[in-house]
Amino acid sequence: EIVMTQSPATLSVSPGERATLSCRASQSVGSNLAWYQQKPGQAPRLLMYGASTRATGIPARFSGSGSGTEFTLTISSLQAEDFAVYYCQWKDTFGQGTKLEIK
């Protein structure tokens, strides 16, 4: 069973700064990783798939990288609407989430 581990659990960043979120797989998952954003009371929203392909309508300030077991989601210049919880996913397994909060 592959386990997805996200770090940190909580990340405090100021608006306009860069945020870097990590996701680690316990075994190689190739490039088959997705990222989601979830705001309170809402369904998750697909951000990235294939580790680095932005989903439809996702702003260019979101980027994904990595392969194998180490993956990164970067938000280049945080906007107010970006503060949320972020999840990574491989097949039927989600990471536990990273809460991105305003510093």
Added chain:
Amino acid sequence: QVQLVQSGAEVKKPGSSVKVSCKSSGDTFNYGISWVRQAPGQGLEWMGDIIPTFGSPNYAERFRGRVTITADTSTTTVYMELSSLRSQDTAVYFCARERTTQGAHLDYWGQGTLVTVSS
């Protein structure tokens, strides 16, 4: 335009069952539909999926025996039934369309259905 519209909130007694529906429109029924749940304040948990045109569901091991996912192609609706409910099943249940290009991912989501299990 793809839309997934779920049935309304439910309150159930422990030991009973709940059946949540997910009405789809647009280009959905040729793809898999997954069910994902989220307990209060917790993360996302995949429960199972079905490709409606094929009809064979897959279930997460921890739910096998308690969950049943079915599809009605005539109404383009997918159902998730969870039995032997306990308080720990209190959660928001989401359906979502699956894509498999460049790895499995869920690109459209229903609005979620809150299921509360309480005596």
